[in-house]
Amino acid sequence: MxxxxxxxxxxxxxxxxxxxxxxxxxxxxxxxxxxxxxxxxxxxxxxxxxxxxxxxxxxxxxxxxxxxxxxxxxxxxxxxxxxxxxxxxxxxxWNLLDPDILAWAFETEPGEAFIRDLFELRQIVEPAAAELAAQRRTDADLARMARALDGMARHGLAVPAGRAADQSFHHAILEATGNAPLIALSSSVAAAVTWTTIYKQRRRALPRDPLPEHRALLEAIAAGEGAPARARMAELIRLALADTEWSMVE
CATH class of the missing domain: 1.10.10.10 (Winged helix-like DNA-binding domain superfamily/Winged helix DNA-binding domain)
Structure with a gap:
């Protein structure tokens, strides 16, 4: 050699x-x-x-x-x-939705504008996905969502296992749409969910338990109620943004 x-x-x-x-x-x-x-x-x-x-x-x-x-x-x-x-x-x-780039952005100080942009993207994509999921979900999809919520309840969002369960829940909703381009976004959306969750807990504990909104969303999807599922997802994201804005206050 x-x-x-x-x-x-x-x-x-x-x-x-x-x-x-x-x-x-x-x-x-x-x-x-x-x-x-x-x-x-x-x-x-x-x-x-x-x-x-x-x-x-x-x-x-x-x-x-x-x-x-x-x-x-x-x-x-x-x-x-x-x-x-x-x-x-x-x-x-830059491919800002690449999961690696999202992770790297949150290893620096990503800036409030970028964080708000991520929530704006979620408000555009996820409520529509929830409505489609309510119309198209299978029993297997519902089982995956239920298991994810059980994981969130068991671990909480302060630890990696709980955040992974939260990721799985949002991923399962996008998969339940049966829409290939939406499913292709699932890794990016799930990464945005995880990193904003980590970000808003970096200085203090979460001000509230987000599990009830997730359970209400699952109930609407399981019942096949498209419009309520859309509304509940929109409310879930709105509250998550409010939590994040609260965490930005020194």
Whole structure:
């Protein structure tokens, strides 16, 4: 084996301090760069460090760094051109609904405008989805929703297991619509639900128990009542936004 290859393998064995142990090295580098971009340390139009300097800075191989850049490019955060280097894309090209980008945004201070935009998106998508789910749900769909609510009741939203159950509930509603484009949004919507829930608990406990609104929504879907299901989902989101606004007050 050539010395350069051995050196690259040795660098790839380094565990970065900020990286999750479950991620591959290039995923950890993509995460760190993605957070830096979303935090504004690399604004749109900025050129990222060259491959050699960056791989040395992250203590990874040039191959791992290139893979990280490809990951960011696929998410619309950067674009690479021959001889011009890698440049941060304009914000309009960022895939802000990508679950990774949502996670990275909330590892910085995402800003009130972005959070309100997420709730606005939810108000557009989820009430209509709830109405469709009430019309099209199957017994299996209802069972998944009920199990999710049981998990929320058992764990609460202050812990990961409870938030995962909340994600599953919203995911099950979108799946119950039978609408493929809506179902494709489910990972993004569920990620938005989880990260805003974490955000609004970062300084203090939730001011109320959100489970009753979730149960009322399930009752409307189970009864096949489309218009009430739409209204109850809209109210659930409105209250969630109110909780989040309350958490923003110092």
């Amino acid at each position: 050539a010395r350069d290859d051995r050196d690259e393998r040795a660098r790839d064995a380094v565990v970065l301090p900020l990286a999750s142990a479950s991620h591959r090295l290039h995923g950890a580098v993509a995460r760190d760069l993605g957070i830096a971009i979303l935090a504004g340390r690399y604004p749109p139009g900025a050129v990222l460090p060259g491959e050699i300097a960056a791989s040395e800075s992250f203590s990874v191989s040039r191959t791992a760094y290139r893979e990280a850049i490809r990951t960011l490019s696929a998410k619309g955060l950067v674009e690479s051109r021959p001889k011009a280097g890698t440049r941060v894309s304009e914000r309009g090209r």
